[in-house]
Amino acid sequence: MAEPGTILAASGLGKRFGALVVLGDVDFAVREGEAVGIVGPNGAGKTTLLNVLSGAYPPSAGRVTFRGQDVSALDAAARCRRGIARSHQIPRPFSGMTVFENLLVAARAGGGLRGRAAELRCLDALEQCAMMPLANRRGETLGLLDRKRLELARALATGPQVLLLDEIGGGLTDGEAADLVGIIQAIRARGIAVVWIEHIVHILVQVVGRLVCMDAGRVIAEGAPGDVLRDAAVIDAYLGPSAHAHPVG
Amino acid sequence: MSGPDLIVQRWTTRSAWFVAAMGALVVLLALGPTVFSAGLTDRLTTLFIYVILGAMWNALAGYGGLVSVGQQAFFGLGAYAAIRLSHAEVPVYPAIVLAGLAVGVLSLAVGEVMLRLRGGEFAVGMWVVAELAHLLVNLDPLVQGETGTSLIALNAVGAVARRGYNYWLALATMAALLGVLFALLRGRVGTAIQSIRDDEQAAGSLGVRVLPTKRIVFVLAATGCAMAGALWLSTAITFQPKAYFSVQWTAYMIFMTLVGGIGTFEGPVLGAVLFFLVETFFGARGVWYLVGLGAAALAFSLFLPRGMFGALDQRFSLRLLPLGYRVMLPGLLLRRGESGRG
Known part of the structure; x- marks a missing residue:
């Protein structure tokens, strides 16, 4: 797994909840600055993979390495301080704090910054995510789309090397999705690796260079987005075995 | 507009004046015992203890989300520790201060267990801790069960000097904790x-x-409540476990915090003043006074969930204390941002 340039890797990763196996023997790696998309039908284990990578859950089997170091035993907070940040599929704003204060938590705790350096990091992340006008609004007053952008801005304020995004584009209009693509491309341009789970494949492929398709807790296809979307196993997973005549994508 | 050019404002002219005025008020209050009547000095000592209790419960619940219905554990233990230390020949006023700090250290151990609980489990768990502390203190022969004991060493200090010391210690403790x-x-x-x-x-x-x-917040709140208990003992002299480990103390803290404004720094101080006034004028009405307190707390949490100060702050954007952060946006952006408020 210690391929040069690999920043975050999982090997033999498994996660079970009681008798339910959600992830079985997943191998997964991201190179520095790379953008990888993860697709798969509902229940494929995508969010669980993200949770195990970020440290929200400990793995039941296998290990997670960051820059070659085993981080499997670290909790989410410790992994975030090392440079692995994530957004949540269902936004979790700090509702009693302003948007700026939400980011300040991230810049101070996750980014280890103090004073004006922390403020500048937050202002930069707000600007990057086009949220500056909302800086003084309390978290609880935001609508769903702004909450999703807050997830992104907050993760960015930790100063990550890897950004794990969980369905950040769900429910967006085409125009909003285009804005989001622009934001994530700009984040990539800073050399931050991105792992992005998304159902809306056409916005995903505008950003990622590689696509991983999961089904039933396993990786069933991996490679260039076009190839993965034409893969027979992927089509089976989404549409059932009789759908080969009508490829998706 | 570019991010790094923007100013993040904390202090305003108003908040600087307010903090200066509060500092001046504490200095003026320090003259108290030399100016005020004996009765007023005693009453204000009580008020300072109430402010401590309200502020500590708010730190825990309002800022930390740690709703405890067992803070009387630390209030009672603070008083008990003062009795114990004084019995061990520690001079009486140092004993009162040390009692608060000692219970603060003990709360580290309590927190190791309790802080792993969440929400309702923590709340009820703290009540169990308080009951347990009450029972354990009763096992000490020095306390003589519910008969209780007294901080006898205080008798060596003259009544006038004692009143002054109690007042100054309560004021200093309140100012330091705040x-x-x-x-x-x-x-x-x-x-x-x-x-x-x-x-x-x-x-x-x-x-x-x-x-x-x-x-950090748990230990601060425990230390503060323990100091309040030890200070209360210095004014009451007698220690009966049932009175100090009573859940009414936490009920008072909740009242002050909810009515004043949970999650605001100023709120519980305002709540303590209000509670103090209500008690001063209606305290003698017995049961109906308690019913009134309960009804008021209920009404506030239903109709003014952020309390008196929260409502005022929202209505007038008071921002009396520089605790938050405000990004100073150019006018155009600010209007866009504020338009969706609601």
């Missing part, structure tokens, strides 16, 4: 603890050290 809380909330602990209150899991995912942050 100062520590203010400094904590202004710094990184302040943002971290509020993020834990709002969403513990999200806070963790952003690198917040959840348990150590909660521990």
